[in-house]
Amino acid sequence: MTQSVVVQVGQCGNQVGCRFWDLALREHAHVNKKGVYDEALSSFFRNVDLRRNDGGSCGVGGKIENLKARAVLVDMEEGVVNEILQGPLREVFDSTQFLTDVSGSGNNWAVGHMTYGSAYREQIVDKLRKTAEHCDCLQCFFLIHSMGGGTGSGLGTRVLSMLEEEFPEVCRIVTSIYPSAEDDVITSPYNSILAMKELTEHADCVLPIENQALVHIVNKIKHMSHCGKPGSVIKTDTTVMSGQGGLSRAEKPFDTMNNIVANLLLNITSSARFEGSLNMDLNEIAMNLVPFPRMHYLVPSLTPLYTLADVSVPPRRLDQMFSDAFSKDHQLIRADPKHSLYLACALMVRGNVQVSDLRRNIERLKPSLPFVSWNQEGWKTSLCSVPPVGHSHSLLALANNTCVKPTFIGLRERFTKLYRKKAHLHHYLHVDGMEQSYFTEAVSCLNSLIEEYDHLDATKGRLMPDAPRFSIAR
Amino acid sequence: MEPKVINQTICRSAKSGRWRYGETSHFSQKQGCGNNWAHGFCVHGPRHRDVVEELVRREVERCDRLAGLMAMMSVAGGTGSGVGAYITRYLRDVYPKSFILNHLTWPYGTGEVIVQNYNSVLTLAHLYHHSDAILVHENDTVHRICSQLLNIKHISFTDVNRVIAHQLGSILQPALTTDSNGIYSRNPLGELVGSLACHPEYKLLSVSTIPQMPSSSIAYSTFSWPGLLKHLRQMLISNSKMEECIDWQVQLPSASERTRTLLGSSFNTSLANLLILRGKDVYSAETGSFEDPALYSSWLSPEEAFNVWKSPVIFNKYEKSATLVSNSKALLRPLDNMLGKAWNMFASRAYIHQYVKFGISEEDFLDSFTFLEQVISSYNQL
Numbered sequence: 001m002t003q004s005v006v007v008q009v010g011q012c013g014n015q016v017g018c019r020f021w022d023l024a025l026r027e028h029a030h031v032n033k034k035g036v037y038d039e040a041l042s043s044f045f046r047n048v049d050l051r052r053n054d055g056g057s058c059g060v061g062g063k064i065e066n067l068k069a070r071a072v073l074v075d076m077e078e079g080v081v082n083e084i085l086q087g088p089l090r091e092v093f094d095s096t097q098f099l100t101d102v103s104g105s106g107n108n109w110a111v112g113h114m115t116y117g118s119a120y121r122e123q124i125v126d127k128l129r130k131t132a133e134h135c136d137c138l139q140c141f142f143l144i145h146s147m148g149g150g151t152g153s154g155l156g157t158r159v160l161s162m163l164e165e166e167f168p169e170v171c172r173i174v175t176s177i178y179p180s181a182e183d184d185v186i187t188s189p190y191n192s193i194l195a196m197k198e199l200t201e202h203a204d205c206v207l208p209i210e211n212q213a214l215v216h217i218v219n220k221i222k223h224m225s226h227c228g229k230p231g232s233v234i235k236t237d238t239t240v241m242s243g244q245g246g247l248s249r250a251e252k253p254f255d256t257m258n259n260i261v262a263n264l265l266l267n268i269t270s271s272a273r274f275e276g277s278l279n280m281d282l283n284e285i286a287m288n289l290v291p292f293p294r295m296h297y298l299v300p301s302l303t304p305l306y307t308l309a310d311v312s313v314p315p316r317r318l319d320q321m322f323s324d325a326f327s328k329d330h331q332l333i334r335a336d337p338k339h340s341l342y343l344a345c346a347l348m349v350r351g352n353v354q355v356s357d358l359r360r361n362i363e364r365l366k367p368s369l370p371f372v373s374w375n376q377e378g379w380k381t382s383l384c385s386v387p388p389v390g391h392s393h394s395l396l397a398l399a400n401n402t403c404v405k406p407t408f409i410g411l412r413e414r415f416t417k418l419y420r421k422k423a424h425l426h427h428y429l430h431v432d433g434m435e436q437s438y439f440t441e442a443v444s445c446l447n448s449l450i451e452e453y454d455h456l457d458a459t460k461g462r463l464m465p466d467a468p469r470f471s472i473a474r
Numbered sequence: 475m476e477p478k479v480i481n482q483t484i485c486r487s488a489k490s491g492r493w494r495y496g497e498t499s500h501f502s503q504k505q506g507c508g509n510n511w512a513h514g515f516c517v518h519g520p521r522h523r524d525v526v527e528e529l530v531r532r533e534v535e536r537c538d539r540l541a542g543l544m545a546m547m548s549v550a551g552g553t554g555s556g557v558g559a560y561i562t563r564y565l566r567d568v569y570p571k572s573f574i575l576n577h578l579t580w581p582y583g584t585g586e587v588i589v590q591n592y593n594s595v596l597t598l599a600h601l602y603h604h605s606d607a608i609l610v611h612e613n614d615t616v617h618r619i620c621s622q623l624l625n626i627k628h629i630s631f632t633d634v635n636r637v638i639a640h641q642l643g644s645i646l647q648p649a650l651t652t653d654s655n656g657i658y659s660r661n662p663l664g665e666l667v668g669s670l671a672c673h674p675e676y677k678l679l680s681v682s683t684i685p686q687m688p689s690s691s692i693a694y695s696t697f698s699w700p701g702l703l704k705h706l707r708q709m710l711i712s713n714s715k716m717e718e719c720i721d722w723q724v725q726l727p728s729a730s731e732r733t734r735t736l737l738g739s740s741f742n743t744s745l746a747n748l749l750i751l752r753g754k755d756v757y758s759a760e761t762g763s764f765e766d767p768a769l770y771s772s773w774l775s776p777e778e779a780f781n782v783w784k785s786p787v788i789f790n791k792y793e794k795s796a797t798l799v800s801n802s803k804a805l806l807r808p809l810d811n812m813l814g815k816a817w818n819m820f821a822s823r824a825y826i827h828q829y830v831k832f833g834i835s836e837e838d839f840l841d842s843f844t845f846l847e848q849v850i851s852s853y854n855q856l
Contacts, residue, residue, distance in 0.1 A: 283508030377585035
């Protein structure tokens with residue numbers, strides 16, 4: 001069984017990470033009734049017996065003593081991390097996993113990337129190495145951060161390149177929260193574009209998530225639960241945004257949105273942790289969904305978002321779940337994948353679903369989804385038999401789709417608006433090591449990425465002739 | 475290369491109480507090949523070669539007389555295909571005189587793994603050099619058997635695997651062959667390979683079994699050898715893997731639709747056929763219809779091309795059952811499709827960087843493509 005380490009950087013990263021650990025504990029408590037430290041738990045948690053002298057890690061199969069999360073938490077200001085240390089999750093982390101500073105990055109990518117990146121390089125690498133050493137077989141690093149701020153964006157991407165240097169064989173899956181157009185941080189376009197270059201070059205896969213889309217989903221669920229139609233009462237504890245049953249009681253603002261992201265991470269790793277008839281490991285995600293090295297932006301979508309309190313679950317609900325996964329309301333960025341070109345798509349199903357249901361739905365939906373000509377059957381499927389808490393089955397779809405292009409183009413426009421006037425630029429250029437060329441390089445990197453997506457889009461709808469095959473002379 | 479499935483398999487077999495796997499006869503690692511053929515073939519294969527060889531040697535030493543080795547794997551993933559191809563090549567070197575039969579499972583045409591076509595092409599091209607015969611099951615076909623013949627509403631992989639196991643069992647269970655002189659054959663793999671894979675360019679074998687029906691219906695059905703054999707022959711000729719919705723209680727119509735395709739262009743020519751009959755009154759079964767020279771290619775006489783094995787023991791509750799293993803054009807179309815799709819993907823160089831990362835170059839791909847085009851061309855000539 002493989003292990004994964006979660007690295008959370010910045011305020012957003014840490015808050016999302018916090019919800020993730022809460023939900024992970026809840027899920028494992030739901031599944032693991034005997035209190036035995038099994039393989040599934042070991043993928044995210046260590047079992048530590050603090051009474052032992054040798055540092056305490058226990059192997060798989062024993063009773064659960066103290067669970068410690070395999071995580072590294074980094075933030076340049078203390079507020080968020082202190083909250084975690086005083087909250088109900090304090091037992092899950094130990095003090096060697098934190099790295100904090102006092103003053104923060106001031107929403108400045110350069111401060112995060114250059115100043116703090118160099119100052120704390122040794123310490124960060126040290127903590128990462130220690131966490132990795134506790135793992136038997138480390139498969140993947142999950143990096144959670146936001147793109148709009150200073151620490152998450154700047155220091156987060158610096159950590160990403162450190163991961164590539166120190167652990168080149170370990171997969172790096174990055175969950176990036178992209179700023180929406182009405183973001184409250186004015187310099188978020190600068191931070192995002194500078195970070196995008198790092199992501200394109202150093203990450204294995206990126207799961208872009210937009211706050212706007214999360215707000216939309218949250219509103220939809222709230223509307224559903226308050227609209228009072230008969231038969232539409234939602235079962236409590238089943239919404240993808242509810243953290244009920246976890247450790248933290250009070251739900252703070254952004255909690256509901258963060259829960260959705262935490263659910264995403266849980267579902268991605270479910271097939272690697274639990275058993276199923278068709279398993280999918282994390283390295284298979286990168287292998288199957290990334291046809292060209294730089295085009296590794298995978299649009300996630302989660303269904304169902306809630307379960308109705310209605311007890312009878314006819315198979316129509318199952319098919320509805322598959323159709324919903326491709327509708328634009330369920331995507332975690334504001335995009336419409338059905339009208340753009342699919343390069344590849346992964347369907348990760350959890351719960352009591354059989355392979356025939358899966359195949360039937362793929363065949364049903366295929367005609368309406370445009371796939372690139374050389375990958376007409378570009379589906380990667382996995383079946384995990386353990387459903388998430390509160391649902392009987394769920395589906396996570398990861399699509400490598402050209403619908404990320406409008407998001408990137410929007411980001412580029414907002415960047416150009418500021419850059420043309422050289423607004424706020426001096427804050428960045430004052431930082432040691434930062435030069436104007438960083439900006440121009442980052443934009444050209446984004447431009448070439450958008451061009452690559454454009455090339456593929458141009459083939460959409462056109463009947464591409466099959467490449468001529470070898471003919472054998474007889 | 476990862477432990478979950480092996481652990482599950484060992485537990486399940488021990489639970490049945492009737493047989494189980496040996497305690498030490500398994501090997502797994504912590505992390506799989508990530509659906510990457512190159513990772514399996516170039517990294518994991520060589521790394522774990524010695525351990526696997528040791529395990530195989532221990533089993534071989536326990537045999538009085540080694541009839542052969544059979545490797546079972548899928549072609550869509552990374553471990554089955556990549557490590558499997560590497561191990562087959564290695565075992566061929568270590569046991570040059572033994573027969574090696576590879577059983578392959580081909581994935582659904584609509585896609586289970588996105589790079590399945592690459593993995594399949596690379597596997598087939600490499601196996602062709604080292605294996606004696608390649609027996610193929612396609613997930614699509616077995617799925618259809620489950621849904622149309624066995625009437626299973628929600629088909630799970632257990633159902634699919636059960637059908638495959640039934641077909642394999644009906645081939646490999648003891649039988650009386652022409653060479654075995656009145657006792658059960660001691661060399662089934664050798665005789666299978668000898669009778670079917672007579673030319674190095676023709677190694678692909680496909681299987682059809684008759685009857686296949688839900689176990690609840692077996693008690694209400696009666697079987698007759700002429701009926702079974704007539705259907706099986708028709709299945710061979712028209713290249714269908716199952717009898718479609720025929721009511722066994724009724725006399726079969728004499729001039730069925732499909733007889734007319736006998737001389738049409740969709741006629742499935744065989745290179746060689748092996749018929750295995752199990753059940754009651756097996757000696758009275760008349761198999762002459764399979765010796766018709768029109769069924770076979772011109773350069774092999776029907777006496778050499780057609781063989782029969784028989785066993786009076788009934789198999790898996792079917793009072794009479796017949797299995798046909800054939801080396802024919804049956805797999806030509808799926809192979810052609812697979813190669814076409816892989817080539818299209820290769821033309822845009824998609825995913826190639828993932829393979830190059832582990833040591834498979836574009837030349838290796840081109841070699842495999844060329845080789846399989848050759849195989850397709852040979853089968854077309856039949």
